Amino acid sequence: MELRHIRYFLVAAEEKNLTKAAARLRISQPPLSMQIRDLENEIGAALFHRNAHGIVLTEAGQAFLQAVQPLQQRADEAIQIARQVANGELGQLNLGFTGTAALNPLIPAAIREFQKTYPKVKVKIEEANSATLIHKLLNEQVDIAFLRSSDPQPEALKIQQLVDEPLVAVVPHHHRVAQQQGDLALLELKDDPFIMIPESFSGMGLYDAIVQACLQAGFDPKIGQRAPQLVSILSLISANLGVSLVPESAMQVQLAGIQHRRLQAPVPHVSLALAYRMENPSQLAINFASIVMSLCHQPQHSF
Numbered sequence: 001m002e003l004r005h006i007r008y009f010l011v012a013a014e015e016k017n018l019t020k021a022a023a024r025l026r027i028s029q030p031p032l033s034m035q036i037r038d039l040e041n042e043i044g045a046a047l048f049h050r051n052a053h054g055i056v057l058t059e060a061g062q063a064f065l066q067a068v069q070p071l072q073q074r075a076d077e078a079i080q081i082a083r084q085v086a087n088g089e090l091g092q093l094n095l096g097f098t099g100t101a102a103l104n105p106l107i108p109a110a111i112r113e114f115q116k117t118y119p120k121v122k123v124k125i126e127e128a129n130s131a132t133l134i135h136k137l138l139n140e141q142v143d144i145a146f147l148r149s150s151d152p153q154p155e156a157l158k159i160q161q162l163v164d165e166p167l168v169a170v171v172p173h174h175h176r177v178a179q180q181q182g183d184l185a186l187l188e189l190k191d192d193p194f195i196m197i198p199e200s201f202s203g204m205g206l207y208d209a210i211v212q213a214c215l216q217a218g219f220d221p222k223i224g225q226r227a228p229q230l231v232s233i234l235s236l237i238s239a240n241l242g243v244s245l246v247p248e249s250a251m252q253v254q255l256a257g258i259q260h261r262r263l264q265a266p267v268p269h270v271s272l273a274l275a276y277r278m279e280n281p282s283q284l285a286i287n288f289a290s291i292v293m294s295l296c297h298q299p300q301h302s303f
Helices: 003-015 018-025 029-043 059-086 106-117 130-138 206-217 230-238 248-252 283-296
Strands: 048-051 054-057 091-097 121-127 144-147 157-172 193-196 222-226 244-247 258-261 269-277
Touching: 003 018, 003 029, 003 054, 003 059, 018 029, 054 059, 091 106, 091 130, 091 283, 106 121, 106 283, 130 144, 130 157, 130 269, 144 283, 157 206, 157 230, 157 248, 157 283, 193 206, 193 230, 193 244, 206 244, 206 269, 230 244, 230 258, 244 248, 269 283
Parallel strands: 091 121, 091 144, 193 222
Antiparallel strands: 048 054, 144 269, 157 244, 157 258, 157 269
């Protein structure tokens, strides 16, 4: 017995006329009559009485109808669920982002818009460094991730550059440049140790961006303490153990004992990128990426 046999039977029982049922099913009447007869032969009982006015259910047909109606409903529900999943309208989006990217306003704006557009999709958030996120992307543990990108880029991932975020200096509150007026010349920090995310953690951007910014300013940075997260970097700076450069969005973190200073032109930047698998990406990831890119094309800070 096939699902189409049940569907044909249900339509015939509802229409009480094989000609009308065939028209509704968009098939001719002879094949429909044959399918009904095959079903009756498989069951071993007549399901319909045929008369001049059409068809009526037998007692066996009534019993069969009550038994199969829930099956058809379940099948219809299963089809609807499968379509929603295929369209990325149902399921769970596993979204990753780096700690230094989390404060960029694009990320909460994208999540809000995604949940508004796809209210049946659950969003699971995971914060990790870029190297870990890349590993999880490649192993299908994360669907899509915001990270700091630089070369080389894994060929198995599609990485879309979103925005370039200015870097700002962070110094201890009592540092000699903390209360200066105007933008800071990065060269003034050449004698200070730089608190850095470990290179193996950052891997894809921030570490390299800081080193490159210092080199362009005319000095090789002194690498001081290593800290795995943005908050720990700021805490070490507050403890007067060094200075650092952070994305501009990190200025939202107002930790006691630190001072943010904007830099003189040319202002160094660090990029924010969106990454997902190149081969067989989930439809959820594609839908989320589409929303992110549409937000990026809006006027700056409109989100």
